[in-house]
Amino acid sequence: MYINFDVWKHFCIFAVTLRETIFFNQLYQGHEVRYPKAGDFIADRKHLFEIVRTVVLTKEMCRIICIFLSIFLYYPYKQKKENMKRVFIDMDNVLVDFQSGLDQVSEEVKAEYAGRLDEIPGLFAKMKPMEGAIEAVHELQKHYDLFILSTAPWKNPSAWSDKVEWVTKYLDDVFHKRLIILHHKDLCQGDYLIDDRGKNGTSEFAGEWIEFGSEQFPNWESVLRYLLPEG
Numbered sequence: 750m751y752i753n754f755d756v757w758k759h760f761c762i763f764a765v766t767l768r769e770t771i772f773f774n775q776l777y778q779g780h781e782v783r784y785p786k787a788g789d790f791i792a793d794r795k796h797l798f799e800i801v802r803t804v805v806l807t808k809e810m811c812r813i814i815c816i817f818l819s820i821f822l823y824y825p826y827k828q829k830k831e832n833m834k835r836v837f838i839d840m841d842n843v844l845v846d847f848q849s850g851l852d853q854v855s856e857e858v859k860a861e862y863a864g865r866l867d868e869i870p871g872l873f874a875k876m877k878p879m880e881g882a883i884e885a886v887h888e889l890q891k892h893y894d895l896f897i898l899s900t901a902p903w904k905n906p907s908a909w910s911d912k913v914e915w916v917t918k919y920l921d922d923v924f925h926k927r928l929i930i931l932h933h934k935d936l937c938q939g940d941y942l943i944d945d946r947g948k949n950g951t952s953e954f955a956g957e958w959i960e961f962g963s964e965q966f967p968n969w970e971s972v973l974r975y976l977l978p979e980g
C-alpha cells in the first residue's frame with residue numbers, strides 16, 4: 750500500500766486523528782499547507798482550518814461513560830445476580846388470584862365456557878394479585894434471582910399474551926423479560942419453585958418445590974419467613 754510521506758510525517762509528528770489526516774491529504778494536493786500555532790492548518794498562508802471534533806468527542810465520551818458504568822455498576826450487579834439463588838414463581842393461585850378474574854366475567858360467558866373456564870378470552874389479564882404477592886416479590890427480589898414460571902391453556906391463545914400484560918402491569922420492574930411459559934417446568938434449573946400444584950413438571954423440579962397453599966406454606970407471609978434471611 751502506498752502511503753504519502755507527508756501524510757505519514759504529519760501523522761507521526763502531530764499524532765492527529767484519522768479525520769485530520771484525510772483532510773490534510775486532500776488539502777495538500779495543490780495547496781501550500783502549514784501548521785499554525787492555533788488551529789489545525791493554514792492553506793496558502795491565508796485560509797485557517799480547524800477540524801471540528803464534536804462527533805469524535807461525543808463518541809469518546811460515550812465510550813468512557815460505558816466503561817465507567819461497566820466497571821462500577823454493571824459488573825458488580827452481574828456478579829451479585831450470578832451469586833444469588835434462583836427462584837421460579839408460578840402465576841395462577843400463587844401470584845395471581847384466579848377467582849378474581851372469574852368474578853368479572855358475566856354468567857352468560859361462564860355458561861358458554863362451562864367446564865373449560867380457563868379458555869375464556871382475556872380472562873387472565875383481568876385477575877388481581879394474590880394477597881401479599883406484590884410486596885413479597887419485591888422483598889424476594891433483594892435476595893434472589895427471580896423468574897416467573899407459568900403454564901397457559903393451550904386452547905386459549907389470549908392467555909399467553911394476558912400473562913405478559915399482567916406481569917407488565919403489576920410487576921414489570923421485577924420480571925421484565927423474566928417470564929417463562931411452558932408445560933415442562935422440570936426443564937428449568939434453579940433452587941426453588943413456588944407453585945400450588947405438582948403438575949406440568951413441578952413435582953419433578955430438581956430444586957426445592959415450595960408448595961404454595963399447603964399446610965407449611967399457606968400464604969406469602971409463610972414463604973417469606975422461610976426464604977428471607979433472619980433479621
Ligand SMILES: [Mg+2]
Nearest residue numbers: 839841842945
Ligand atoms: Mg398455579
